[in-house]
Amino acid sequence: MSISEWSTASAIRGTVAKGEASCVESARFFLDRVSKLNPSLNAILTITEERAMATATTLDKSKAKGKALPPLAGVPVVVKDNLCTKGQKTTCGSRMLADWTAPYDATVVERLEAAGALMVGKANMDEFAMGSSGETSAFGPALNPWNRKMVPGGSSSGSASAVSAGMATLALGSDTGGSVKQPAAFCGLVGLRPTYGRVSRYGLVAFASSLDQVGPLARNADDCALLFSAISGEDPRDSTCLKLPPESQRLEPLDVKKLRVGLLAEQIGKGVAPAVREGVLKAAAILENGGAMVSEVSLPHASYALAAYYVIAPAECSANLARYDGVRYGFSPGGPDSGERAEASRSAGFGEEVKRRILAGTFVLSAGYRDAFYNKALFARQAITRDFENAFKEVDILLGPATPGPAFPIGERSGDPMRMYLCDVFTIPPNLGGFPSLSFPCGFASDGLPVGAQISGRRLGEPLLLQTAKFIEERLCLLERHPS
Amino acid sequence: MGEKVLCPERFETLSKLAKLTISKKERERLLPQLEAILEYVSSLKAIEAEAAEESGAGISALREDAAQPGLDKDVVLPASPHSASGFFRVPKFVKGGHQ
Numbered sequence: 276m277s278i279s280e281w282s283t284a285s286a287i288r289g290t291v292a293k294g295e296a297s298c299v300e301s302a303r304f305f306l307d308r309v310s311k312l313n314p315s316l317n318a319i320l321t322i323t324e325e326r327a328m329a330t331a332t333t334l335d336k337s338k339a340k341g342k343a344l345p346p347l348a349g350v351p352v353v354v355k356d357n358l359c360t361k362g363q364k365t366t367c368g369s370r371m372l373a374d375w376t377a378p379y380d381a382t383v384v385e386r387l388e389a390a391g392a393l394m395v396g397k398a399n400m401d402e403f404a405m406g407s408s409g410e411t412s413a414f415g416p417a418l419n420p421w422n423r424k425m426v427p428g429g430s431s432s433g434s435a436s437a438v439s440a441g442m443a444t445l446a447l448g449s450d451t452g453g454s455v456k457q458p459a460a461f462c463g464l465v466g467l468r469p470t471y472g473r474v475s476r477y478g479l480v481a482f483a484s485s486l487d488q489v490g491p492l493a494r495n496a497d498d499c500a501l502l503f504s505a506i507s508g509e510d511p512r513d514s515t516c517l518k519l520p521p522e523s524q525r526l527e528p529l530d531v532k533k534l535r536v537g538l539l540a541e542q543i544g545k546g547v548a549p550a551v552r553e554g555v556l557k558a559a560a561i562l563e564n565g566g567a568m569v570s571e572v573s574l575p576h577a578s579y580a581l582a583a584y585y586v587i588a589p590a591e592c593s594a595n596l597a598r599y600d601g602v603r604y605g606f607s608p609g610g611p612d613s614g615e616r617a618e619a620s621r622s623a624g625f626g627e628e629v630k631r632r633i634l635a636g637t638f639v640l641s642a643g644y645r646d647a648f649y650n651k652a653l654f655a656r657q658a659i660t661r662d663f664e665n666a667f668k669e670v671d672i673l674l675g676p677a678t679p680g681p682a683f684p685i686g687e688r689s690g691d692p693m694r695m696y697l698c699d700v701f702t703i704p705p706n707l708g709g710f711p712s713l714s715f716p717c718g719f720a721s722d723g724l725p726v727g728a729q730i731s732g733r734r735l736g737e738p739l740l741l742q743t744a745k746f747i748e749e750r751l752c753l754l755e756r757h758p759s
Numbered sequence: 760m761g762e763k764v765l766c767p768e769r770f771e772t773l774s775k776l777a778k779l780t781i782s783k784k785e786r787e788r789l790l791p792q793l794e795a796i797l798e799y800v801s802s803l804k805a806i807e808a809e810a811a812e813e814s815g816a817g818i819s820a821l822r823e824d825a826a827q828p829g830l831d832k833d834v835v836l837p838a839s840p841h842s843a844s845g846f847f848r849v850p851k852f853v854k855g856g857h858q
């Protein structure tokens with residue numbers, strides 16, 4: 276069998292199509308790898324062996340009958356544990372939902388399996404997707420395969436760790452302020468945060484509804500495009516989902532000579548690690564050498580983005596998480612009246628970061644403070660959105676770093692929330708405006724940890740972002756390096 | 760900044776509003792952390808309040824307001840920590856009256 280842990284999605288499908296390996300063999304190969312590596316990496320919370328084997332068996336039978344293979348046939352995928360999976364635990368990395376079994380599949384999970392992907396596990400994550408390191412998970416942190424003393428980033432920590440370690444070829448994460456892009460950068464992966472509304476949120480457990488989007492993680496741009504194609508498109512069950520067909524599976528070659536690139540020079544100055552700066556400049560040089568026009572661009576209000584996000588996201592979280600009252604689902608120790616039962620459930624069920632954000636959100640929405648905080652944050656969001664719209668009149672994409680530095684040691688920032696929040700300083704701005712953005716590997720720091728660059732584009736501009744990432748990836752030649 | 764926006768009394772009110780019991784030990788950690796976050800986000804005060812149009816990503820749509828089938832009781836109730844006879848069971852929330 277010619278499937279390896281580092282095979283691309285299209286190579287695995289090709290191997291299956293040629294009859295050199297079956298889907299069941301592919302599933303077995305990756306499940307064995309999960310059994311071997313997961314005890315030390317803690318990337319996967321629930322191994323969904325039965326489900327992967329059942330999907331694989333169905334696909335093999337269908338192939339034997341001469342039916343066409345779907346685009347992700349036999350490709351192993353892990354799914355972030357805030358995406359509902361029928362009959363499987365969906366914990367959101369929280370004690371609150373530790374024993375909750377989802378009664379239905381998220382639309383993206385249905386689409387994944389319809390596309391032939393084999394779900395091998397539910398990925399560890401920061402509790403309710405609130406965190407930038409994976410450390411707020413109630414089930415212990417996932418580790419970074421490049422260096423197990425380091426965090427893999429978050430909140431899609433397990434998704435990134437699993438793909439980076441070759442336990443799966445693809446993963447689904449969710450990105451509210453950077454939870455796909457930032458762990459992708461820390462683990463040497465391509466991570467796409469789609470345009471708001473391009474991918475259904477039905478079955479994604481809500482954190483901050485005006486920002487949450489499901490996004491793919493992969494080891495290269497082509498694989499990322501394949502997964503994005505499988506999950507994108509209209510869904511009547513999510514009213515914010517755009518009425519558009521799925522994105523195309525194949526990436527057209529980049530017309531680099533027509534590309535106008537805005538380099539976010541203000542993001543590569545002080546406070547950014549040298550390896551990150553060099554990687555971003557190298558990516559810019561590759562595009563420029565190819566014939567693209569590269570110019571420096573400024574987003575005047577981007578300095579407000581982090582503050583705006585840490586008002587808007589907690590405000591929405593405090594409202595969304597009000598549903599955990601110990602009645603319909605979730606942890607509940609009981610209590611003599613409704614109020615006390617809700618309070619007891621929430622106090623014991625939520626971890627500290629979730630409580631911190633609920634409290635912050637409750638504060639910024641409370642009488643007397645709403646104007647000073649929440650409404651100001653909405654103004655900032657508008658101003659930042661306009662900055663992007665103005666920039667996209669002059670350039671096609673914006674290029675800058677995904678994070679200020681590479682992955683940091685476990686425990687280094689967990690006691691200092693503000694320092695942790697600063698990890699997301701570059702990933703947040705495009706998210707506030709609903710613009711698509713993508714992080715891709717652009718080099719390695721001196722200690723061997725990967726670093727990532729971020730490109731953002733006009734709404735629905737995902738194909739251009741993926742084409743650009745592929746163009747750079749083919750010239751940077753980083754894909755052959757894997758964690759040992 | 761200087762002036763603190765979150766005194767211990769206000770913190771108590773907030774926890775009540777958020778339906779969270781915060782132990783003394785938790786409060787000792789959470790209060791200064793929240794204070795630091797609120798001080799950071801106070802930088803927003805400097806932003807000019809320009810035309811306040813509808814905020815957000817600008818992409819939204821509503822479906823027809825028509826009833827659609829939901830999940831079956833048999834599927835939903837087993838997830839509840841307290842259910843009985845086909846219903847969610849909640850403690851009495853009206854004080855007094857008949858039992």
